[in-house]
Amino acid sequence: MTDRIFNVLFLCTGNSARSIIGEVLTNHHGAGRFRAYSAGSNPKGEVHPMAIETLGSLGYDTAGLRSKSWGEFTGPDAPQFDFIFTVCDNAAGEACPVWLGHPMTAHWGIEDPAAVEGDGQGQAFINAISYLHRRIELFLSLKLSVLDGMATERKLKDIGQIEGASLKAENPQ
Template structure:
């Protein structure tokens, strides 16, 4: 067990919003928080426009791939952030849950995806501040 909080970001396909949140958390948290991501129905690949926007910010998505949201993954997390998959996420008493209402970047144009990633960025920074990991 570690002293740092574990944050799990969960969305549907785990290739857009939750991916961006994980990468941004790793960047800003710089080892003060462990970020994980998963999807209730993981896709086959990452959203290429989300990857592009993260790369524009100098952030790598190397080694990332969509992963299945599991009960064990939720149980291991200190904070669970859902983004459109709230009803499929297992609930454990005493665990902190947040639901971030964000548009799905799937099928959106580049400017819209940039806006969505900006919104994810703001939520991540706020959460890290609350966790004392900023």
């Protein structure tokens, strides 16, 4: 067992829902082994209220969450990431910054719960949390110390294809 803490970054365009959820779930379930962050290419400036409400109702700590630009993580004082996951199809298709250390990347696209309006929005957030929770659970169970880089990257991409994958995640171009 290693004492190393792996840094994980979840990317989305707006950094208001899915990437925030990924950050919260990974920090909660990976405590001690993983430290997660989230950012967006074009941040909304606030975390979606339903994300905070739903995560809070499930017992997750939402204190200090904020919508932020991926530019915060490109400077010399930024953490060096081991893993970067895009969780929205738009962010997966964008030209990302060059990340120091060449982290492993995978696309874990799921549909945007914030795009659902009306009575179905609460369930859309529950679904998004459930889909991301399953991906993160599989990710955290990987024996990273015994997998080589290519095997790990293949497993990360496979995780992105499980139930709940967005249409573009299921059918990459």
